[in-house]
Structure formats: structure tokens, C-alpha cells
Amino acid sequence: MSKRDFLSTADLTRSQLDDLLDLAARAKGKPSAQGLAGKTLGMLFFQPSLRTRVSFETAMVQLGGHCINLASHDLYELEPEEQAVMDGRAEEHVVDAARTMSRYVDALGVRAVSRVGTWERDRRELLLRSYAQHSSVPVINLETCFEHPCQAIADAMTMREHLPALSGKKLTLLWCNHPEPKSLGPTHSILRVAAMLGMQVTLAHPLGFEVDSEVLEGARSAAGASGGAVEVVNDLGAAANGAEVLYARSWGCTKHWDDPEREAMVKRSLQDWRVDEDLMSQTDNALLMHPLPVRRNVAATDAVLDGPRSVIYDQAENRVHVQKAILKQLLT
Amino acid sequence: MSKRDFLSTADLTRSQLDDLLDLAARAKGKPSAQGLAGKTLGMLFFQPSLRTRVSFETAMVQLGGHCINLASHDLYELEPEEQAVMDGRAEEHVVDAARTMSRYVDALGVRAVSRVGTWERDRRELLLRSYAQHSSVPVINLETCFEHPCQAIADAMTMREHLPALSGKKLTLLWCNHPEPKSLGPTHSILRVAAMLGMQVTLAHPLGFEVDSEVLEGARSAAGASGGAVEVVNDLGAAANGAEVLYARSWGCTKHWDDPEREAMVKRSLQDWRVDEDLMSQTDNALLMHPLPVRRNVAATDAVLDGPRSVIYDQAENRVHVQKAILKQLLT
Amino acid sequence: MSKRDFLSTADLTRSQLDDLLDLAARAKGKPSAQGLAGKTLGMLFFQPSLRTRVSFETAMVQLGGHCINLASHDLYELEPEEQAVMDGRAEEHVVDAARTMSRYVDALGVRAVSRVGTWERDRRELLLRSYAQHSSVPVINLETCFEHPCQAIADAMTMREHLPALSGKKLTLLWCNHPEPKSLGPTHSILRVAAMLGMQVTLAHPLGFEVDSEVLEGARSAAGASGGAVEVVNDLGAAANGAEVLYARSWGCTKHWDDPEREAMVKRSLQDWRVDEDLMSQTDNALLMHPLPVRRNVAATDAVLDGPRSVIYDQAENRVHVQKAILKQLLT
Numbered sequence: 001m002s003k004r005d006f007l008s009t010a011d012l013t014r015s016q017l018d019d020l021l022d023l024a025a026r027a028k029g030k031p032s033a034q035g036l037a038g039k040t041l042g043m044l045f046f047q048p049s050l051r052t053r054v055s056f057e058t059a060m061v062q063l064g065g066h067c068i069n070l071a072s073h074d075l076y077e078l079e080p081e082e083q084a085v086m087d088g089r090a091e092e093h094v095v096d097a098a099r100t101m102s103r104y105v106d107a108l109g110v111r112a113v114s115r116v117g118t119w120e121r122d123r124r125e126l127l128l129r130s131y132a133q134h135s136s137v138p139v140i141n142l143e144t145c146f147e148h149p150c151q152a153i154a155d156a157m158t159m160r161e162h163l164p165a166l167s168g169k170k171l172t173l174l175w176c177n178h179p180e181p182k183s184l185g186p187t188h189s190i191l192r193v194a195a196m197l198g199m200q201v202t203l204a205h206p207l208g209f210e211v212d213s214e215v216l217e218g219a220r221s222a223a224g225a226s227g228g229a230v231e232v233v234n235d236l237g238a239a240a241n242g243a244e245v246l247y248a249r250s251w252g253c254t255k256h257w258d259d260p261e262r263e264a265m266v267k268r269s270l271q272d273w274r275v276d277e278d279l280m281s282q283t284d285n286a287l288l289m290h291p292l293p294v295r296r297n298v299a300a301t302d303a304v305l306d307g308p309r310s311v312i313y314d315q316a317e318n319r320v321h322v323q324k325a326i327l328k329q330l331l332t
Numbered sequence: 333m334s335k336r337d338f339l340s341t342a343d344l345t346r347s348q349l350d351d352l353l354d355l356a357a358r359a360k361g362k363p364s365a366q367g368l369a370g371k372t373l374g375m376l377f378f379q380p381s382l383r384t385r386v387s388f389e390t391a392m393v394q395l396g397g398h399c400i401n402l403a404s405h406d407l408y409e410l411e412p413e414e415q416a417v418m419d420g421r422a423e424e425h426v427v428d429a430a431r432t433m434s435r436y437v438d439a440l441g442v443r444a445v446s447r448v449g450t451w452e453r454d455r456r457e458l459l460l461r462s463y464a465q466h467s468s469v470p471v472i473n474l475e476t477c478f479e480h481p482c483q484a485i486a487d488a489m490t491m492r493e494h495l496p497a498l499s500g501k502k503l504t505l506l507w508c509n510h511p512e513p514k515s516l517g518p519t520h521s522i523l524r525v526a527a528m529l530g531m532q533v534t535l536a537h538p539l540g541f542e543v544d545s546e547v548l549e550g551a552r553s554a555a556g557a558s559g560g561a562v563e564v565v566n567d568l569g570a571a572a573n574g575a576e577v578l579y580a581r582s583w584g585c586t587k588h589w590d591d592p593e594r595e596a597m598v599k600r601s602l603q604d605w606r607v608d609e610d611l612m613s614q615t616d617n618a619l620l621m622h623p624l625p626v627r628r629n630v631a632a633t634d635a636v637l638d639g640p641r642s643v644i645y646d647q648a649e650n651r652v653h654v655q656k657a658i659l660k661q662l663l664t
Numbered sequence: 665m666s667k668r669d670f671l672s673t674a675d676l677t678r679s680q681l682d683d684l685l686d687l688a689a690r691a692k693g694k695p696s697a698q699g700l701a702g703k704t705l706g707m708l709f710f711q712p713s714l715r716t717r718v719s720f721e722t723a724m725v726q727l728g729g730h731c732i733n734l735a736s737h738d739l740y741e742l743e744p745e746e747q748a749v750m751d752g753r754a755e756e757h758v759v760d761a762a763r764t765m766s767r768y769v770d771a772l773g774v775r776a777v778s779r780v781g782t783w784e785r786d787r788r789e790l791l792l793r794s795y796a797q798h799s800s801v802p803v804i805n806l807e808t809c810f811e812h813p814c815q816a817i818a819d820a821m822t823m824r825e826h827l828p829a830l831s832g833k834k835l836t837l838l839w840c841n842h843p844e845p846k847s848l849g850p851t852h853s854i855l856r857v858a859a860m861l862g863m864q865v866t867l868a869h870p871l872g873f874e875v876d877s878e879v880l881e882g883a884r885s886a887a888g889a890s891g892g893a894v895e896v897v898n899d900l901g902a903a904a905n906g907a908e909v910l911y912a913r914s915w916g917c918t919k920h921w922d923d924p925e926r927e928a929m930v931k932r933s934l935q936d937w938r939v940d941e942d943l944m945s946q947t948d949n950a951l952l953m954h955p956l957p958v959r960r961n962v963a964a965t966d967a968v969l970d971g972p973r974s975v976i977y978d979q980a981e982n983r984v985h986v987q988k989a990i991l992k993q994l995l996t
Contacts, residue, residue: 031370038695040725042718048408050424051432054374054400058436061372061398066725068718073405073737076712076957085961087843092714092957096969096976100715100956103981104722179419292432293408293424297417305428312428317435363702380740382756383764386706386732390768393704393730405737511751624764625740625756629749637760644760649767 005132005139006326007125009149009192010218014226017153017196023325024157024318032324034064039331042105043142045071046112046127051292052142052150055319056109063324065331068105080130094127098134107330108135111142113183119257122146123212138330145183145252146212150326151291152189154318156197158311159245161318162287167198167227170284172243174236175205176299177273178250181260186291187251188215191230195219198226204239205232206270208253236273240282247289248275248300275300280309287311337464337471338658339457341481341524342550346558349485349528355657356489356650364656366396371663374437375474377403378459379445383624384474384482387651388441391659394652400437412462426459430466439662440467443474445515451589454478455544470662477515477584478544482658483623484521486650488529490643491577493650494619499530499559502616504575507537508631509605510582513592518623519583520547523562527551530558536571537564538602540585568605572614579621580607580632607632612641619643669796669803670990671789673813673856674882678890681817681860687989688821688982696988698728703995706769707806709735710776710791715956716806716814719983720773727988729995732769744794758791762798771994772799775806777847783921786810787876802994809847809916810876814990815955816853818982820861822975823909825982826951831862831891834948836907839869840963841937842914845924850955851915852879855894859883862890868903869896870934872917900937904946911953912939912964939964944973951975 005011012020041060045053057067078097079090086093101108112127125144132139141149159166171194173187188211194201201223203211210216210232220230233239240246256262280286288300288310296302305312337343344352373392377385389399408423418425433440444459457476464471473481491498503526505519520543526533533555535543542548542564552562565571572578588594612618620632620642628634637644669675676684705724709717721731740755750757765772776791789808796803805813823830835858837851852875858865865887867875874880874896884894897903904910920926944950952964952974960966969976 038726040722045406048406048423050402050407050429053402053406054433054436057400058372062370068721070714070717071406074709074712074717074735075714079960083961083966086959087962091712091844091959093960095960096956096958097714099977100980101718103977104718104984180423292428294428295418295423296411296425296427297415298419302415313431313435316432320436377738380738380755382734382739382761385734385738386765386768389732390704394702403738512755624760626760627750627755628743628757628759629747630751634747645763645767648764652768 003136003138004330006149006330007128007132007139007141008147009152009189014196017193020153020322020325020329021157021160023328024321027324028321032062035328036060036063036065036331039065039106040068041065041107041109041327042068042101043070043109044111045069047114049111049142051316051319052111056323059320059323059327063327080126094130095134098131102136105137107138107140107327109140109142113143113145113185115145115181115257117258119254122257140326140330143183143185145185146188148185148189150319150323151186152193154322155190155247155289155291155315156193157318157322158289158315159287161314162311163244169199169244170202170242171199171245171247172202172204172239174239174246174248174275175209175273176248176250176275177267177270178295178299181252181263182250184211184251184254186249187211190247191215191219192222195223195228195230196226198228200228201230202239202243203230203232204236205234206273207234208255208266209251210254212254237282240279243283243286245289246275246280246283246286249291250299274298275304277301277303280304285309289315292316335468335470336662338481338662339460339464339471339473340479341484341521346528349525352485352654352657352661353489353492355660356653359656360653364394367660368392368395368397368663371397371438372400373397373439373441373659374400374433375402375441377401377443379443381443381474383648383651384443388655391652391655395656395659412458426462427466430463434468437469439470439472439659441472441474445475445477445517447477447513447589449590451586454589472658472662475515475517477517478520480517480521482651482655483518484525486654487522487579487621487623487647488525489650489654490621490647491619493646494643495576500532501576502532502534502574503577503579504534504536504571506571506578506580506607507541507605508580508582508607509599509602510627510631513584513595514582516543516583516586518581519543522579523547523551524554527555527560527562528558530560532560533562534571534575535562535564536568537566538605539566540587540598541583542586544586569614572611575615575618577621578607578612578615578618581623582631606630607636609633609635612636617641621647624648667800667802668994670813670994671792671796671803671805672811673816673853678860681857684817684986684989684993685821685824687992688985691988692985696726699992700724700727700729700995703729703770704732705729705771705773705991706732706765707734707773708775709733711778713775713806715980715983716775720987723984723987723991727991744790758794759798762795766800769801771802771804771991773804773806777807777809777849779809779845779921781922783918786921804990804994807847807849809849810852812849812853812955814983814987815850816857818986819854819911819953819955819979820857821982821986822953822979823951825978826975827908832864833908834864834866834906835909835911836866836868836903838903838910838912838939839873839937840912840914840939841931841934842959842963845916845927846914848875848915848918850913851875854911855879855883856886859887859892859894860890862892864892865894866903866907867894867896868900869898870937871898872919872930873915874918876918901946904943907947907950909953910939910944910947910950913955914963938962939968941965941967944968949973953979956980
């Protein structure tokens with residue numbers, strides 16, 4: 001019996017996605033059975049986390065299980081490269097950390113978002129994939145710079161709660177300005193999931209902020225199969241027009257991935273790429289979504305984030321319900 | 333039904349205080365019922381903590397509940413100012429952190445002691461109050477520079493265990509020297525609680541180390557209602573005379589709040605403000621109290637801290653029992 | 665009734681060691697009874713930890729108990745010297761931290777490995793011993809620079825699983841090269857435990873890397889009583905010859921303990937002190953052991969660490985089973 005991981009939206013079939021969403025919806029609002037009593041989830045955070053950390057710990061605890069949390073400041077440096085001669089700073093190889101943790105816990109979550117090298121290197125999710133390869137227990141992607149599948153499925157759950165049916169609905173994924181270079185994880189994951197669900201997706205960003213071409217092709221192919229569509233626009237006005245869901249988030253420039261100062265320079269002229277009431281008024285009374293954390297009054301204004309169409313906290317809450325569904329599937 | 337928080341001794345009526353103390357006393361020494369099974373307390377520590385962290389986690393676990401702990405090193409920087417344009421370092425606004433956490437946990441504790449600006453700014457407890465305002469779950473003050481209510485109620489419980497009745501008893505709150513500038517939280521909270529309990533309070537400190545005038549007025553008003561009294565002395569010898577409880581702690585100079593070097597200079601001539609056996613011998617066989625951590629042989633000598641009248645570890649232990657009472661009131 | 669601690673292999677009798685190993689073996693593979701329900705283990709980590717942290721937390725949770733974890737970054741600095749005048753950086757004395765924690769938790773684990781001073785100072789395990797002296801609850805050694813008893817007992821358990829009987833078996837404890845100066849804890853502990861179990865121990869290291877003479881004498885004395893033997897060799901070739909267990913680990917130079925640069929210089933000529941297939945072929949088909957973390961391709965090659973005779977992950981797993989036995993003995 002092969003081990004199941006939860007690493008990428010690219011690994012999900014449509015029926016697996018539907019099953020997860022149904023399982024999460026059924027669990028929401030009901031007292032949790034103690035279905036994971038005696039089970040332990042180890043979580044490794046190589047970057048800060050609020051939602052992912054707390055929503056997973058809440059999910060495990062409500063199911064009767066336990067989380068063991070390690071952050072980079074609890075650990076020494078780890079070596080991800082195979083066959084490395086470890087005479088540098090890394091005190092332990094990921095191989096050994098993964099195999100050791102597999103003797104202690106029932107599943108392992110890994111957050112590894114950092115920019116380490118070029119986009120060509122970082123898009124390979126070296127650290128996450130190395131844990132998945134060497135762990136004998138299921139590994140869960142807690143966000144990389146390439147994917148954030150738990151977020152995207154919680155986002156899909158949120159859209160299903162607020163819209164009667166998703167197929168054919170117009171979703172705009174909108175790039176927003178941000179003082180820091182950000183990962184492409186949430187964007188890639190919701191792009192693929194929305195395409196799988198048959199939505200009419202408009203990916204809107206300034207020139208130079210193209211998403212990964214393989215992900216875009218994958219989303220187009222998924223949309224082809226589901227009756228959806230994916231188009232790309234580079235114009236802010238066109239982006240909002242007719243949108244029934246406006247999903248805002250910043251992401252980094254893959255061309256200048258290892259040169260954040262250059263990205264920052266480019267972004268100086270892009271300050272109008274933010275969501276405000278004017279932009280919202282051009283939509284078809286769109287739901288406003290954002291995966292958080294959000295730079296208020298930079299990426300989106302207080303007025304729209306706190307406005308009547310904002311569902312940003314529902315997205316956050318649904319992390320718990322979706323992750324309970326994922327954990328049950330992996331661990332029972 | 334409005335949300336209940338636990339933020340300040342100023343919000344407590346005398347009968348609420350008595351109820352808490354009675355509930356804590358009844359719980360002490362008995363096996364805990366699992367009254368908080370399935371409940372989660374989130375704790376945010378923006379400064380180090382030993383007693384508060386461990387006593388709250390112990391309380392929750394003994395009641396069948398769970399703690400999720402986040403420290404500043406687990407998180408990015410948070411923005412507390414309303415309407416801020418977040419183009420600086422803060423990655424998330426307290427508004428969003430508070431509302432998100434409210435979807436995950438049943439109550440939220442916040443420790444935010446740091447000196448950030450002037451006393452006029454810091455006395456407003458901006459971070460704590462922002463969490464309380466924006467959380468839909470109860471918020472508990474785990475210590476600010478202005479108040480430490482959990483500590484003061486545990487102190488009151490300790491005094492009640494060691495003295496037959498508190499009304500009319502002579503309590504001296506004594507400023508002690510310390511190499512670092514300290515918060516006024518424990519001092520303010522015990523000052524108000526002791527006044528509410530009808531004690532004869534002597535607040536003793538060198539000139540320049542006045543406590544917040546609003547707190548002092550509040551304590552005097554509470555003493556008026558309870559039959560107690562509050563006097564201020566600036567003389568170390570007068571401070572100890574006749575005291576039945578000597579409560580020692582250092583606190584910072586509010587006038588030079590944003591200039592710690594000036595405070596340090598002033599304190600160089602105040603090294604005799606410490607508790608030793610001589611000072612204790614001038615009291616009426618006083619109990620020695622200190623909320624810990626204590627600078628041994630600076631604030632108080634080993635001989636008195638480890639002496640027969642010291643109840644410093646009872647104060648620490650009673651944190652657990654008092655906090656169980658607070659948690660039960662907030663969560664059941 | 666005196667408090668029991670678990671601090672050193674030197675405190676164990678042979679029959680106590682056998683009891684622990686039997687208890688751990690019986691527990692392995694069986695669902696854990698909830699024998700520590702309601703019990704809490706506090707763990708203080710003054711250095712990073714993966715195996716110790718996660719294996720203890722796993723053990724407690726599987727027994728129905730709870731761990732409260734504090735790392736140095738959660739705390740202020742602590743003062744270990746008795747009678748210190750605390751006008752420096754340390755905010756609290758170990759005396760007070762130990763007595764406070766004793767009011768909150770049922771047992772206390774301490775990891776304190778750092779080089780602080782000379783070997784003569786650090787071999788006294790000042791921080792651990794201070795916690796043990798001042799805690800009223802049992803204290804467990806989670807590794808010092810002098811001992812790592814939990815590791816050594818897990819190692820003994822692993823050898824017992826793979827070899828029909830340990831008495832008379834040839835065990836080589838082999839020094840390996842490493843870019844950093846390392847503690848002597850695991851080496852000292854397995855040396856004493858193996859001697860107690862009647863093994864024929866060869867301690868193999870370059871000149872200058874002698875272990876503590878008191879530990880060596882203690883091991884020789886234990887070997888005398890058990891029918892075992894301890895010899896020291898300074899030749900890599902002689903070390904492997906005939907070994908049935910090859911236990912590799914680096915350790916620091918006690919003579920240059922407070923001069924890591926000098927140790928680094930000495931080690932530049934010792935790069936052949938590593939385990940590879942050639943060295944393994946000179947053994948009597950030895951089991952390969954290492955307590956982890958291991959510097960791959962510096963201390964030992966990938967080929968031998970991942971080879972058929974490597975039991976390094978069994979050693980890691982057995983930490984859980986041995987620690988359950990220790991916790992049950994201390995807490996029930």
C-alpha cells in the first residue's frame with residue numbers, strides 16, 4: 001500500500017476534490033468525533049505562520065489528536081541536497097530528519113516558502129519534496145512558493161457556501177501591490193482548483209508578473225475538461241469587469257526571483273493595483289476574497305476588506321474544516 | 333449577549349473579585365473536573381514568559397482543554413494602528429489577526445509589555461485593547477506595562493491563605509532597584525486589588541517613580557468604598573514600619589519612559605532600595621511577597637527570599653488556581 | 665520519600681538498567697495505556713533538539729500526558745551560580761525557575777549542552793544539577809556535554825533487539841570527524857552502559873580526544889563487575905577489527921574545550937576518521953550505530969548510513985519506548 005501525501009493541487013482528481021469539499025461541508029458546524037485520538041501531526045515551520053499553524057492545531061485537537069510543532073528556531077540548519085558532503089553549517093540532512101520524524105508521528109506538515117535561489121530552483125519545492133520522498137508517513141504541504149493547496153480548497157469551500165454553483169462563475173485572480181516579494185503558492189493553487197471546478201477564470205496582473213507557465217497550462221487543460229476557461233489580462237480595469245468573485249493577492253516576479261530590489265523598483269509604478277470601492281463597483285457585485293495576511297490600504301482598502309461582500313474570515317475559518325477532511329483521509 | 337473579557341482590575345466589582353477568590357480557593361487541592369474539554373486558549377506572547385505561559389497551560393490542561401501558543405518569533409510583525417497604510421514592516425494588522433484567531437480558539441490571551449513609545453502612549457495598552465476590540469472571543473490580559481490582573485488576584489489569594497482577614501491589614505508595596513526598566517503592571521494591579529479588599533496600603537518608592545495618577549486615584553476611591561486606605565511615602569525606613577505584608581517589586585519611571593538610560597542613571601543612587609533582613613525586622617513580622625522573576629541580591633537578598641516569611645512560590649502556584657477560576661467564568 | 669531524578673548513567677545499578685530495558689521492550693508495539701493521564705512534563709531546551717523534543721512529547725502524549733515546552737528564545741537569561749548578585753543580564757535565578765516549575769509540572773526535563781567555560785567547569789553540569797537540586801519534582805537529563813543517558817539506554821535497547829546477547833560482544837565506540845566541536849554526552853553514556861552490560865568495549869579516538877578520566881575509570885570498574893572490558897586505541901585500523909557493533913560519533917577535545925578554533929585546527933588532519941564501506945568491511949559484519957544528527961559524508965558515508973547493517977533509525981525510535989519506561993518509573 002503506497003503512502004498518500006497531500007502536496008499539490010496537481011495531484012487531485014475532480015472527484016477527489018469534490019469528496020474533500022463534501023467531507024469538509026458535512027463536518028462544519030458539527031461537534032467533531034474523536035476520530036484521530038492517539039494520532040500525532042508533526043509540523044515543521046521554516047517561516048512564520050498564523051492561520052496554517054493555528055488552524056491545523058485546532059483541527060487536530062478537535063479530532064482528538066495532537067500536534068508537535070517545530071520552527072526553524074527550535075532546530076539547527078537542515079541539508080536538502082542529496083549526496084551532500086556536510087562540512088558546512090547544516091547539522092542534519094533532511095533524509096535523516098524525515099526518517100526520524102516518521103518513527104515518531106503519524107503525518108508530517110512542512111512549510112517551506114523561502115526564496116533560496118532562482119525560480120527554476122525554488123519552483124521544484126526541494127525541501128517539501130525531499131521530506132515527502134524520505135518520510136514513510138504522509139506529508140502535507142503547508143505552503144511553498146509554488147503551491148498552497150490547503151488554502152485553495154478552503155477558498156473553494158468558501159465560494160461554494162456563498163454562490164449557488166461555481167461552474168461558469170466568473171472569478172478574477174487579481175495581482176495586488178505589496179512592499180515585499182511574495183510567494184506564488186496561493187495563486188497557483190486557487191488557479192488550478194478554480195479551473196477544475198469549471199469557473200471562468202481571469203488572471204489579472206501587470207506585465208512581468210506572469211505565473212509559472214506549467215501551472216497556467218495545467219489550469220487551461222483542467223478548464224478544458226471541466227467546461228471552464230482561463231484568460232490572462234494585464235489591465236486593471238478589464239480585470240474587475242463582470243467578476244462575480246474578486247480574489248486579490250500579491251505575488252512575486254519569477255523573472256527577478258533572486259533580485260528582490262529589482263522587483264521592488266518595478267512595483268513602485270504599480271501602486272494603483274489595489275482593490276478599493278471604485279474597483280469593486282465595476283464588478284458584478286463580486287465577493288471579495290484574500291487568503292491573508294493582507295497589507296491593508298496597500299493591497300486592498302479597509303472599506304472593501306471590512307465591507308459587506310468580503311468573505312476573508314470565512315476563508316480563514318474554512319481552513320479548519322478542509323484540513324479536518326484532509327487529515328481524516330490521510331490518517332484513517 | 334456581550335463578550336466578556338478579562339483585561340483590568342478596574343473592570344472588577346468587589347463581589348466579582350470575591351467570587352473569583354472563592355472559586356479559586358475551592359478548586360485548589362481538588363482533582364480538576366474536565367470542564368473545559370474541547371476548549372482551546374490561544375496565547376500570544378510578544379515578550380518572554382515563564383510563570384504566565386506555564387501556569388495558563390497547566391490550568392487549561394488540568395481542566396481538559398488545550399493551549400495554542402504563539403510567540404513573536406513564530407510570527408511576522410503586526411500593525412496595531414487603525415487605518416494604517418501598511419507599506420512598512422508589519423505583515424498583518426491586529427484587526428485581521430484577532431478576527432482570524434476568533435474563528436479558531438475559544439479565548440485569546442495577550443502578553444504585550446514592551447515599551448514602544450511614551451508613557452502616554454504605552455499606558456493605553458494599544459495592542460491588548462486592539463485585540464479585545466476586534467476579537468469575538470474573550471481576551472485575557474497576560475500582562476501589559478499598565479496591568480497584570482492575573483498576578484494580582486493570585487497575590488490576593490495568597491494573602492488570604494496566610495492572614496486570617498485582609499480588611500485593615502497593612503500592606504506595603506515597595507519599589508526595589510533593578511538593572512532594567514520594568515513595567516508597572518503588577519504594581520498597578522495589586523494596588524487596586526488591595527484597596528478593593530480594604531487593606532491599609534502604603535505605596536513606597538523614591539521620588540520620580542510615581543505610579544500612574546489615574547490608577548492611584550482609582551485605588552484611593554476603591555479604598556474609600558472598602559474602608560481601606562492608600563498612602564504614598566518616599567522614605568525606605570517609613571515604608572517597612574508596621575507592615576504585615578511587604579510586597580516588593582521594581583517598576584519604571586513613567587516620566588523618562590522612553591529614555592531608559594536616564595532611568596538607569598537615576599537608579600545608581602538607589603541601591604539601598606532592596607529588601608534584606610534589617611528591613612524585614614522593622615516590619616510587623618511581615619509576609620514577603622514578590623511576583624517574580626526577582627533579581628536576587630539586588631531587589632531582595634537570598635536570606636529574605638528563602639526565609640520563613642517568604643510566600644513567593646505560593647504566589648506563583650496560585651496563578652494556576654486563579655486562572656482556572658477566570659477561565660471557567662469566561663468559557664462556561 | 666526522596667525525589668527520584670534521572671540524571672546520569674552513573675546513578676543506575678545493573679538491575680535498574682535491566683528493568684528499564686525490559687519495561688521498554690514490553691511497551692514497544694503495544695497500544696499505550698493512558699497511565700500518565702493528567703501528568704505534565706515540562707521541558708526546557710537551551711539548545712536545539714529534534715529527537716529528544718519529539719520523542720519525549722510523543723511518549724507523553726501516547727501515555728495520556730502532556731508536555732509544556734520552553735526554549736531559550738521563550739525565556740530570558742537564567743542565572744545558575746548560587747548567591748549571585750544579579751545585576752547583570754540574567755533576569756531570573758535557576759533556583760526560582762526550578763521551584764516555580766515544580767509547582768506547575770510533574771517532572772522537568774533539561775537540555776543544557778552549551779560550552780560555557782573550561783571542561784573542568786562544564787563537566788559539572790551546573791545548570792542541570794542546579795535544576796535537580798532546587799526542583800521538588802523529578803528532573804530528567806535531556807543531554808548535557810557530559811551525559812546523554814536517555815540516548816544510551818535507547819542504544820542498549822537497539823543492540824538487544826539486533827544481537828542475541830550483549831555480554832561479551834565487541835563494541836567499538838569510534839570518534840569521527842565533524843566541522844563543529846561536539847559534546848561528550850552520548851559517548852560517556854553509552855560507554856558506561858555498554859560496560860555495565862558486560863560488553864568488550866574498544867574506545868577509539870585520535871590522540872587528544874580522550875574522554876573524561878572519571879567516566880573512563882567508572883566504565884572500567886563497571887566492566888570489571890560485569891565481566892566486560894574497556895580498552896582504548898588511537899588507531900583507526902585497529903578500531904574496526906573484529907567489531908560486532910561500530911558506534912560512531914564525534915566529540916570535543918576537553919583539553920581545548922574553551923578554544924574551538926584550536927580544536928578545528930587539530931581536526932584538519934583527521935579527515936580519515938570517518939566510517940565508510942572499507943572500514944565496515946574490516947569489522948565482524950558490525951551493526952552501524954550513530955545517535956544522530958550525523959554529518960553525512962563527513963562522519964560516515966551515505967553508503968554505510970543507508971546500508972543493510974545501519975540501525976540508526978531504530979536507535980531514534982527506541983528513544984520513545986525507553987523514555988516511556990523512564991517516565992512511568994518517575995511518575996507512577
